[in-house]
Amino acid sequence: MSIWRPYTSVDTILIVNFGGQYTHLISRRVRELSVYTEIVHYYNLSRDVIDSIKPRAIILSGGPSSIYEENAPRIDSWILDLGIPVLGICYGHQLIASMIGGRVERGYGEYGRTRIRIIERDPIFDGWSSEEDVWMSHSDYVAYIPSDKAKILAVSVDKNYIAAFRLIDRSVYGVQFHPEVIHTPKGRKLIENFVIGIAGAKPMWNPGNIIENIVNEIRSTVGEDEKVLCAVSGGIDSTTTALLVKKAIGDRLVAVFVNHGLLREGEAEEVLNMLRNLGINPIYIDASKMFLDALKGVRDCEEKRRIIGELFAKIFKDIVESDKFIKWLAQGTTYPDVIESGFVPGADRIKSHHNVAGLPSWLGLKLLEPIKYLYKDEVRAIALRLGVPEDWVYRHPFPGPGLAVRIIGEITEEKLRIVRRASKIVEEELRRSGLYRRVWQAFAVVGDDKWVGVKGDRRAVGYIVTIRIVESEDGMTADWSRIPLDVLDNIARRITSEIPEVTMVTYAITSKPPSTIEPC
Template identity: 45%
Template sequence: MAPQAETSEYLEQSSGLNNLDRPQVAILDFGSQYSHLIARRVRELNVYCELYSCLVSAEDLGKHKITAIILSGGPSSVYDEGSPHVSPEVWKLIDERNIPVLGICYGLQEMAHVFGGTVAAGLKHEYGKSIVKRTEGCKSKIFDGMPEEFQMWMSHGDKLTKIPDGFAPVACTDNAEFVTIEHAEKRMWGLQFHPEVTHSPLGKSILENFVIKIAGAKPDWVMKDYANEFIEEVRKKVGDGHVMGAVSGGVDSTVAAVLMTRAIGDRFHAVLVDNGCLRQDEAKNVLKRMRDDCHVNLRCVDASDRFLGLLKGVTDPEKKRKIIGGTFIEIFQEEANRIESELGVKCEYLLQGTLYPDVIESISYKGPSAIIKTHHNVGGLPASMSLKLIEPMRELFKDEVRELGMAMGIDEDSVWRHPFPGPGLAIRILGEVTAERVKILQQADKIVIDELRSSGHYRKIGQAFVVLLPCKTVGVMGDCRTYENVASVRCVETTDYMTADFYHLPYDVLATMSSRVINEVRGINRLCYDISSKPPATIEWE
């Protein structure tokens, strides 16, 4: 397999809209597990925002039209050697442009540390729900329209013991004197609690006060405008050129393919690669839906034997992802060569449906956070790849992609399909992937999805699937002993796919699923239900 491209090379190859003129809220990430939630809450206000590393340079940040800056929480202590800090040049940029700043948890402590306050370890850590009390007589804009006391979510061990000169106390708790501070003239506010989490019921009001009322950001981030903007930008970028497209039939690739088709018509060449690990009848169904209903110029490449041959004997999930990702790109390159040979045109670009969570989880340039797993469309690119990437949705969360699809008039069944991973069933088969095990999982998966649809639960669930486990158990079927495979059903509730809770599926639906799978699928004699949430578990098992 070809060597992997470095992260910097990937970023140079990749292209979203990259509109430097679009106003945005910049979120500087200090490695908090909640940073993505800040982004989600700001987007919910119809305001565009981006995550950056807390170590971002003033030069890079200054290229953008920054409306406001939010400093996230983080696991470090500001007074420890080696802890992350915003560069002095960024603070100078903030001052020169008079950019309003909101510090959350570590962000508050960073702000206080920079401007001469004192942060120290608290005698008592504060985790969970806490009642915040506004300072008597204080009319801070950050709490505009809010009651004198309200519940917020705390998660900190350090606390502010002395506020910087020029800052004023705005709120406290029984455990900490300074849980909110402000410097009205500098337009800086700091919160020791987390307004972005659902356990802070009025947190969205605080973010709205800061982003819209204080910073003056316009709530004009709408998907119809995003679609028109992308179409205009891609026409300028591609010109009379041709684009290849990675199409799977899921909502991400469907929306991306329809966008590209509307931008350049049949000069967009969509390719569906059957890697032998798709859902049952998936290739046939996708061809009908995409080609006939969405009018996408789509061709299917059956590479089942090729993928299954490369996966023979492979059990490590990361190796599976890298093999599949690398082979996908090789096939796209081969298809580009075929188009050039047969049609006399050269494809210079490759369209992919990468989303913002894929980027956050796969590469750490957005902040000092751990890499969870490699996504096939961001982490497995051969260094020799000659196609330049176009990723229209790399700035979007999943629910925004669905909103974009609806805004473009794509049918609801396509828009509301559950996500399906690029490697397909290969990462839902724990252990070795074989044609026999794929067939078993395809049958079980179809039964589960059918039952979710017929019982009315499909649209309530963010993602649902079956996992085939690498173990067997004893069973009794027809008075005979069996020794067959174990499978597990996974259903989760989520909007952003960065966090998820297991879905509380009724017992009668589970019972029907179990009965059908065990009776109709030869090779499974036990069905389990996964009740773990993300975090600590991921949504997929591999």
């Protein structure tokens, strides 16, 4: 179950996905303009799809492939002849160039912040200066385009690679850089120029207004005598999902809150109280011992995720076997969950996600994912409309596997106690300084490394705790937060004084990419 065209009357931008990690970020940027988007994977693109969606414009995403690789993702060139604007980004840029007889070669690559020079003005660059910084991430590049079919609009300053072009006789563009990421300062303006200015799309999309559409879809999907099992963690995604399902089918929602022993400090009680105040009375299962026993000796991140996902499924199966009317499993899967799990053919798997593409067949349930095509800010808008308290709506995202992915190496009671308390200190200090809502996520990480210290005038060998605080708009990209030094100092002092086993606190200053937000 998914939201498919909740508004048939609004203008839509079609995004063709070639497996790029930023595909859904492109979609989110367009939706920020109040224009609806739909993503179609390249292998599903057809004239019937175009006729059904009737897009105002088409955007071709980036992707990890080279157009010269065997089985590289491709689409037919008829897409350029539809009479509607097309924008190719990175791989899409190279693909359009090859379609019109251009040449793509393997170069030295451009990665990160890159300076480009606009050599011919065009409406797509309205509001841009003659030189601007953009974000590049490519090794292949467009070396040549036929001058009778296209004109070069911009080149990179250092390597003189073609950074942007336009077909001469139509509004078909290619840009080598990524306008969708925050590291391209005027990228949003370029997308606005294309979507609103060139394509003429009308900004009529409002996620807060689609609640009834989602509820009606759930109601029509779930049979009248069927129940829906929904695991609620207290996170905004699962909470919103549970509220939508309850609004649709009432008491036929079977909400379950599983304490896997990897929650934050005081979280179990807080979640139960919040859910009950919202009218959801979940089945509470304390499975801490079962999860922690299963994770003993396990060091690999992916193996931890696999074990945790499998144990959740086993718990759900026990519940299902006790109630023959449960036919559905509702999950708070969102767009970034789907793309980062490598679920799309052609995409590169970043990390597994136990909510995506990993539902065991032996569970015997059909999957219900009412917010699968929404982004975090859109889910929050819906949650507020459903009455979720603002403080809870803007809680930092917390991974499904919990603190298991914030402990590097084997999970031990000692390391779990350290990361739990240290993370609490980080959150308390951010709230005290008024910075909590400014950042996307903030937490502590602990591994096996030790550092020699001095405590009580005596030599001490203790753990290294790493603090990770990032700023983001969607979780797809993130930058480390420039927290005031006095706040960092307070965090470090509290951690080393309140947690005897810690002798060193470090601060992670690597952005995503190349890093991820969570360590594992």
